């Protein structure tokens with residue numbers, strides 16, 4: 001390549017970069033005027049005018065009926081075109097897959113749930129099912145494939161986020177599954193994958209109960225126990241993207257034997273199967289909902305179990321808060337979704353078990369997006385895949 005060609009290529013890269021930057025500024029600060037974009041990007045009014053024209057020609061940006069206030073000529077505010085681009089969020093859990101289509105304004109325009117047990121199928125079959133459902137969703141909404149930025153997936157387990165590989169998922173029965181590549185092959189869309197709780201806290205941070213709060217912890221309690229953290233606005237990953245394996249933190253070294261071979265792991269006290277086992281020592285209940293019903297009916301044995309569960313969660317929150325000093329702790333998962341009363345019990349415990357230093361400033365809240373957080377977080381991840389406006 002000669003120098004002329006190299007210079008030309010560099011200019012193309014800069015042009016593309018500037019265009020992405022302008023689109024990002026519009027997305028984040030919409031509605032916004034051309035002058036405000038110019039100020040935010042430190043680019044000239046002429047450049048902004050040209051780039052905005054290109055973006056609107058591509059159907060990504062539109063003028064609104066709003067104008068800027070203040071002195072001088074009124075300037076028309078710009079917004080993004082919701083139908084200009086779409087992304088797909090996928091939430092794979094033990095017995096179901098949830099798929100959501102998110103538009104460019106980051107609203108879920110379509111949700112589809114399919115019953116599927118990944119453990120009983122080959123991963124290829126799971127990928128094929130996702131591909132088929134995605135195809136159907138796009139067809140139903142009349143969305144052109146060219147407008148889809150890509151697919152984001154949240155899945156339980158240890159995930160190689162950069163390599164797109166599910167290293168180990170006990171929930172899905174998968175080991176070393178190159179899920180990103182498989183989904184690319186099955187759908188033709190670029191795919192990014194991450195651990196479900198990391199995607200979930202991203203969803204809450206971008207759209208939900210902790211929107212914009214950049215020191216947050218999410219604790220998930222249900223059939224499994226886990227946590228994820230946002231620190232300074234970034235997902236905290238740890239050395240091998242495994243930060244947050246809360247279920248195997250030790251609560252009592254002489255306690256119950258855990259599936260991991262150690263004694264007294266947190267999950268042996270508060271996960272669904274542990275609550276069921278505890279309840280069945282008193283009553284032969286069929287499922288966890290019967291325990292919740294009994295607690296609601298003020299039956300002493302059931303209230304005692306829920307009380308103890310909230311104490312253990314309170315202690316766990318204290319440990320996390322002493323280590324990371326977050327502003328907010330989100331409680332999510334099946335337990336709080338099916339027995340919302342637990343939140344108040346946990347808050348009550350926190351008033352005594354949280355170290356005084358942090359007690360007043362810490363907020364313990366329920367997940368706002370609940371069942372939608374993972375598809376929304378995954379959709380947001382996928383939207384970042386498409387760097388070329």
Ligand SMILES: [Zn+2]
Nearest residue numbers: 248258260265
């Ligand atoms: Zn364990």
